[in-house]
Amino acid sequence: MKISAQSLSDRAYQELEQLIATLELAPGAPVSEPQLSRLLGIGRTPIREALQRLSREHMVEIVPNRGIFVTEVNPRKQLLVLETRRELERLVCTRAARRSTSAERAEFKRIAGDFRRAAKGRDDQLFLEADKALNDRTIVAARNEFAASALASLHGISRRFWFGNMHRYADLVLAAKLHACIAEEIARGDEAGAAEAVDRLLDYIEAFTRKTIGIDGGARVSKSDG
Numbered sequence: 001m002k003i004s005a006q007s008l009s010d011r012a013y014q015e016l017e018q019l020i021a022t023l024e025l026a027p028g029a030p031v032s033e034p035q036l037s038r039l040l041g042i043g044r045t046p047i048r049e050a051l052q053r054l055s056r057e058h059m060v061e062i063v064p065n066r067g068i069f070v071t072e073v074n075p076r077k078q079l080l081v082l083e084t085r086r087e088l089e090r091l092v093c094t095r096a097a098r099r100s101t102s103a104e105r106a107e108f109k110r111i112a113g114d115f116r117r118a119a120k121g122r123d124d125q126l127f128l129e130a131d132k133a134l135n136d137r138t139i140v141a142a143r144n145e146f147a148a149s150a151l152a153s154l155h156g157i158s159r160r161f162w163f164g165n166m167h168r169y170a171d172l173v174l175a176a177k178l179h180a181c182i183a184e185e186i187a188r189g190d191e192a193g194a195a196e197a198v199d200r201l202l203d204y205i206e207a208f209t210r211k212t213i214g215i216d217g218g219a220r221v222s223k224s225d226g
Contacts, residue, residue, distance in 0.1 A: 012050035115180035
């Protein structure tokens with residue numbers, strides 16, 4: 001069966017986003033269409049389309065007459081990402097609690113169980129898998145394509161920052177439990193509970209981010225932090 005150009009473009013985007021988010025393509029590294037085409041076994045046109053999308057999401061930088069580079073990880077910019085993500089995450093999760101189907105709520109309950117198991121076993125890989133599943137499911141269940149589009153681009157940036165710093169600064173057990181609470185509140189259809197759970201998680205992630213640059217973990221982002 002012939003695969004459409006759109007499908008190949010989506011696949012190229014998903015695979016490149018994963019390589020960047022997990023630091024397999026290192027921050028600052030130069031990349032090229034021919035190199036990535038060989039790496040993924042996908043033609044250059046879908047690769048080009050994926051790179052344009054990743055550029056809009058601040059995952060790569062296309063510099064005229066110089067080339068294409070994976071963007072650097074910047075903790076201060078990450079604080080601005082979190083400031084934006086907090087509002088969008090609250091919206092998406094409360095709408096997911098309101099609009100999810102019974103089948104979707106069962107899936108959120110399953111994801112919460114994965115987070116609880118990741119916390120108990122201190123399982124990094126299970127945590128990362130559950131985190132991506134929660135992000136993907138909430139975006140679908142919220143039934144708001146505009147908020148979903150805006151939030152999806154921030155998730156990749158946040159995942160990369162977490163992946164690069166979790167072993168030095170993160171409390172995996174606490175992070176997994178905070179994520180589990182969001183999934184559980186959505187599964188219960190509790191909008192207020194979901195909003196509160198999102199705020200607790202973002203408070204933790206912001207404090208974690210501030211640790212990486214020596215800023216007081218109790219302080220919220222201010223204009224001077226940018």
